Amino acid sequence: MILDTRNVSLAFKTIAVVDDNAEFCLLLKRFLEAKGYDISVFSSSADFINKSCTAFDLVLLDLYMPDPDGVAVIRHLASVDYGGAVLLMSGEDQGVLRAAMELAKAQRLEKIAAINKPFPLENLSLLVHALLQTVVFKAQANTGEWQPVAEDVFAAIELQQLQLYYQPKIVLADNTLAGFEALLRWHHPEHGLVMPDNFIPLAEQSTELMQLLTDEVVRLAILQLTEWHRQGQQVQLSINLSMLNLEALDFPEQLEQKLRAAQLSPGQLLLEITESALMSDVASALDILLRLRMKGFGLSIDDFGTGYSSLSQLHRIPFSELKVDRSFVMTMLQSHESRTIVETCIQLAKRLGLQVVAEGVESQAILAQLLVMGCDIGQGYFWSKPILAKDTQAWLLRQ
CATH class of the missing domain: 3.20.20.450 (EAL domain)
Structure with a gap:
């Protein structure tokens, strides 16, 4: 039997959108909420950093945020042992975006992807779904604090x-x-x-x-x-x-x-x-x-x-x-x-x-x-x- 991943339960589906473009944030919020996700919007990366980041299963992060920028947010997520997924967004040099992904991986943020602006919303939906699946199955597998020896x-x-x-x-x-x-x-x-x-x-x-x-x-x-x-x-x-x-x-x-x-x-x-x-x-x-x-x-x-x-x-x-x-x-x-x-x-x-x-x-x-x-x-x-x-x-x- 072929398993249809569209039917996978997204019990863990809280998403943070961190982007300083208010209209873009509103567009993403409406689109993703229509898909059944719980969306929180942050127009300031400082506001997001001051929030409990671990409450979110996915962070949509604009790399070119005003100070502190997206690199600082990546550093913060690593420092709090964030276990969710991160989707980097940028309309600038793709080489910078790729380097930011490598930085995130080096800091053990392994559920990471990137998307260039502008992008079709359905492409975003596919990436969001794929990233959330990795978080869902890991959370379903073992949510405790036990560390084996x-x-x-x-x-x-x-x-x-x-x-x-x-x-x-x-x-x-x-x-x-x-x-x-x-x-x-x-x-x-x-x-x-x-x-x-x-x-x-x-x-x-x-x-x-x-x-x-x-x-x-x-x-x-x-x-x-x-x-x-x-x-x-x-x-x-x-x-x-x-x-x-x-x-x-x-x-x-x-x-x-x-x-x-x-x-x-x-x-x-x-x-x-x-x-x-x-x-x-x-x-x-x-x-x-x-x-x-x-x-x-x-x-x-x-x-x-x-x-x-x-x-x-x-x-x-x-x-x-x-x-x-x-x-x-x-x-x-x-x-x-x-x-x-x-x-x-x-x-x-x-x-x-x-x-x-x-x-x-x-x-x-x-x-x-x-x-x-x-x-x-x-x-x-x-x-x-x-x-x-x-x-x-x-x-x-x-x-």
């Missing part, structure tokens, strides 16, 4: 509290299923659904813990692949690897042995490594990555475009897939720079013989543009949020 993660593995969710990857040319990406979640008996951002960084501080966590992900992935195989479905599954996994020289052999023992082929597993992680020590990992590829495992470079030595990585490592980062895909209709980056990534992947996946596909308009650009596969809330294993059967039956 390494011992808690060890216990979660031992007690088998970890679970994989699956997000479909769709062949754009014919809307068929290309596979699933497995996304790790922690179902804690007291604290509910804990998202990976709250425990993966802990695991990455210890090679031993990261290896145990990866072993559990592999175990769960093999169980699911075996179940699909039993149903007569040959499905490719993507899992994420840490660079810590690539410190053990016998990792390729161990992984291959586990799949062969389950009567599965390495080609059914695609291993995703983020570009930023690869920057740390490519030379030591190349031995392992090369042997993984030679054994038939797919290798994907994830979050492409967000690192600093992308072409070097593509040249040195035998990737089979390139994933364009969602931050560019989600904003490609509003930002000329984002659209150019997405198109360039697709053309580069094609020339290198790589399959290209666009993450963050949120609308029919984005899908249409990706088709024109020649993108192979899409992934995003336009088709489905990450779903439980039992819900994947509906997808497989459609094939």
Whole structure:
């Protein structure tokens, strides 16, 4: 079953509009209120800063505000550990807008997007909806103050509290299923659904813990692949690897042995490594990555475009897939720079013989543009949020 994201409940839908143009604020207020959102308007950034920023799930911020400017507001949001989303607006130099996004990300404001003025209101609506979804699902998952420690993660593995969710990857040319990406979640008996951002960084501080966590992900992935195989479905599954996994020289052999023992082929597993992680020590990992590829495992470079030595990585490592980062895909209709980056990534992947996946596909308009650009596969809330294993059967039956 295709999940229609337009029907997602927006229980957390308070929006602050911070812009010194009164007429523009009134226009946005009327438009967004008609969409069902609760809107507060601030014509002064000082007034907004003096307000409890954490009361809002989304901030629409004009970067060129009178003193204090939008950069000061970004700094303030970071200082109060703002957990909502931010949509930057500007009619000035797009390079400045892009740099402001990078500044926000550097200060751990990760749910961030940008839009150039003037813009069609429906384009704004799509971005607002997409950003609010990330806030909604995170808030529904874990709203408490509990912060796990390494011992808690060890216990979660031992007690088998970890679970994989699956997000479909769709062949754009014919809307068929290309596979699933497995996304790790922690179902804690007291604290509910804990998202990976709250425990993966802990695991990455210890090679031993990261290896145990990866072993559990592999175990769960093999169980699911075996179940699909039993149903007569040959499905490719993507899992994420840490660079810590690539410190053990016998990792390729161990992984291959586990799949062969389950009567599965390495080609059914695609291993995703983020570009930023690869920057740390490519030379030591190349031995392992090369042997993984030679054994038939797919290798994907994830979050492409967000690192600093992308072409070097593509040249040195035998990737089979390139994933364009969602931050560019989600904003490609509003930002000329984002659209150019997405198109360039697709053309580069094609020339290198790589399959290209666009993450963050949120609308029919984005899908249409990706088709024109020649993108192979899409992934995003336009088709489905990450779903439980039992819900994947509906997808497989459609094939």
